[in-house]
Amino acid sequence: MRLERGEALFNICNKIFMVFFVAIIVFPLINILALSFNDGYDAMKGGIYLFPRKFTLINYKTILQDPTIYRAFSITVAKTVIGVAGHLLITGMAAYAMSKSYLVGRKVFIRMGIITMFFNGGMIPTFLVVKSLGLANNFWVYIIPVLFSFYDMIILMNFFRNLPESIEESAKIDGANMFQIFFRIVFPLSLPAFSTIALFHGVYQWNDFFVAKLYMTDKSLYPIQYYLYQLLTSTGAASSAKAGVYISKAFTTQSLQQATMIITTLPIMLVYPFLQKYFISGMLLGGVKE
Amino acid sequence: MKRTFKEKWMSQWQLQVMVWPSIILLIVFSFIPMFGLITAFQDYSPLTGFFASEFVGLDNFKAFLGDSDFYNVLTNTLAISLLKLLIGFPLEIVLAILINELRAGPFKRVTQTISYLPHFLSWVILGGMIISWLSSSGLVNSLLMSLHLIQEPLPFLTNPNAYWWVATLTDIWKEVGWGTILYLAAMAGIDPSLYEAAKVDGARKLKRIWHITLPGISQIIVLMFVLRVGSVLGSNLEQALVLQSSSNIQRSEVIDLYVYHLGLTQGDFSFATAVGIFSSVVSVILLLLANVLTKRIHNSSIF
Numbered sequence: 001m002r003l004e005r006g007e008a009l010f011n012i013c014n015k016i017f018m019v020f021f022v023a024i025i026v027f028p029l030i031n032i033l034a035l036s037f038n039d040g041y042d043a044m045k046g047g048i049y050l051f052p053r054k055f056t057l058i059n060y061k062t063i064l065q066d067p068t069i070y071r072a073f074s075i076t077v078a079k080t081v082i083g084v085a086g087h088l089l090i091t092g093m094a095a096y097a098m099s100k101s102y103l104v105g106r107k108v109f110i111r112m113g114i115i116t117m118f119f120n121g122g123m124i125p126t127f128l129v130v131k132s133l134g135l136a137n138n139f140w141v142y143i144i145p146v147l148f149s150f151y152d153m154i155i156l157m158n159f160f161r162n163l164p165e166s167i168e169e170s171a172k173i174d175g176a177n178m179f180q181i182f183f184r185i186v187f188p189l190s191l192p193a194f195s196t197i198a199l200f201h202g203v204y205q206w207n208d209f210f211v212a213k214l215y216m217t218d219k220s221l222y223p224i225q226y227y228l229y230q231l232l233t234s235t236g237a238a239s240s241a242k243a244g245v246y247i248s249k250a251f252t253t254q255s256l257q258q259a260t261m262i263i264t265t266l267p268i269m270l271v272y273p274f275l276q277k278y279f280i281s282g283m284l285l286g287g288v289k290e
Numbered sequence: 291m292k293r294t295f296k297e298k299w300m301s302q303w304q305l306q307v308m309v310w311p312s313i314i315l316l317i318v319f320s321f322i323p324m325f326g327l328i329t330a331f332q333d334y335s336p337l338t339g340f341f342a343s344e345f346v347g348l349d350n351f352k353a354f355l356g357d358s359d360f361y362n363v364l365t366n367t368l369a370i371s372l373l374k375l376l377i378g379f380p381l382e383i384v385l386a387i388l389i390n391e392l393r394a395g396p397f398k399r400v401t402q403t404i405s406y407l408p409h410f411l412s413w414v415i416l417g418g419m420i421i422s423w424l425s426s427s428g429l430v431n432s433l434l435m436s437l438h439l440i441q442e443p444l445p446f447l448t449n450p451n452a453y454w455w456v457a458t459l460t461d462i463w464k465e466v467g468w469g470t471i472l473y474l475a476a477m478a479g480i481d482p483s484l485y486e487a488a489k490v491d492g493a494r495k496l497k498r499i500w501h502i503t504l505p506g507i508s509q510i511i512v513l514m515f516v517l518r519v520g521s522v523l524g525s526n527l528e529q530a531l532v533l534q535s536s537s538n539i540q541r542s543e544v545i546d547l548y549v550y551h552l553g554l555t556q557g558d559f560s561f562a563t564a565v566g567i568f569s570s571v572v573s574v575i576l577l578l579l580a581n582v583l584t585k586r587i588h589n590s591s592i593f
Contacts, residue, residue, distance in 0.1 A: 011393075
């Protein structure tokens, strides 16, 4: 009897703790949402928590008037879509070939890949190589260097090895070549594994701003994250010049930033609940994946 | 009937076509940069290139080891990493255990979903949010003032002495939920009959957690610990890029950012590459040391 009472107490405390924990995650995010709908000058007085005090749409209206944000947004969408498709194609094909133990050169490639997991050239030599390939100020710098991932290849390869061989064998007898088998049979059967990798690579492409910082000076190729980064880090003069295009008393650089953050995060937040099952299975497929 | 290499290759040319683009990418973007590490031993200039630049031996290494800036950067990196290790690492385990104790149902599902959420925010977004929260009229100062804990807003981001804590706590906020996934998966693999048996024997909840749950995930704990120790010098570049300002640079400059500033802002490629090599060599050594240590203590290791 005492045992059960203690247990009930534990469960209640645990639930209260979890509610507290969830609040610590959610409230700050709602705070930004509230600020993005609030008059910028009013917000400077402080004291805004979960609801806007002086509601306005001016922050959103103002940033949506800026044509560069549409440009940046489409760059991000393009790099995410093309990046994911290319990554799945290149890494997936390599993984399929590598799943055949009779592949000539298989062992050498595995060893090479393992070396790259422990050693790499680091930021500066990689920068020099990428630049010398003419990828600076080039859209493809977002895509080509990350088309292949050894880590993702291993995950896919292990998945393919667990597929029943009989299906492939019968396709072979029907005269299908390796490309047809890969695209028509192996790919559809491996959708869970591909979805997981697509998710992680998609999030990477959506969120990354450092590649742009390293290689881009051409503003028309900035992704949305780098646009926001510039908005956040540009010193007073530059950012007020930016905001100064629209003279207003209702927004500040901060309130514009808050609205931009919401717009940038929105797509991830919208797809997030639907993708949850994939990243959990992905963590289990791959062990540790950042 | 031994087939020649060429015949074998030709019989599987389709597979070879599938794998070669990846081999080329691996060579170009992973192996060629490794040869570029040679710049660390040169007085590299973009005009003369890898082949014609003058060799200077270990001069670049001597230069940064004799530079007080470097020690400051190293201290910042280690301080932030160790704070994360001391606070974040145990917190993940505790959180995973507590989530595991929740009864399966919507409450548990929602808790998990929300706990993973911040992991998917980019550091740019989160950095922007942190700047908002910590500003003088932001969430944290408003809250502290309305609770009368402080009279004046605290300058969290411009006070260099607060930076280590800001960096640590915001990183934990972002990653603690995500960090529970592997532990939860390991816990799901523990045989439920062990808990039933312990219950019959009258073991209380905390005892069951201590004697069943923790041993059940100890392998993963060891693995994560070794990996973490191996990455104490791998500072969070993106976080530092976003949160750094001229007023906190004394405490916010971490190794990767230092390499970036030296190499790409100041153009000192050789010096920056030398610092990069130092950091990766020390990381591999730490990884191996942590591995040996856990082998001694826990009898399990990752290699």
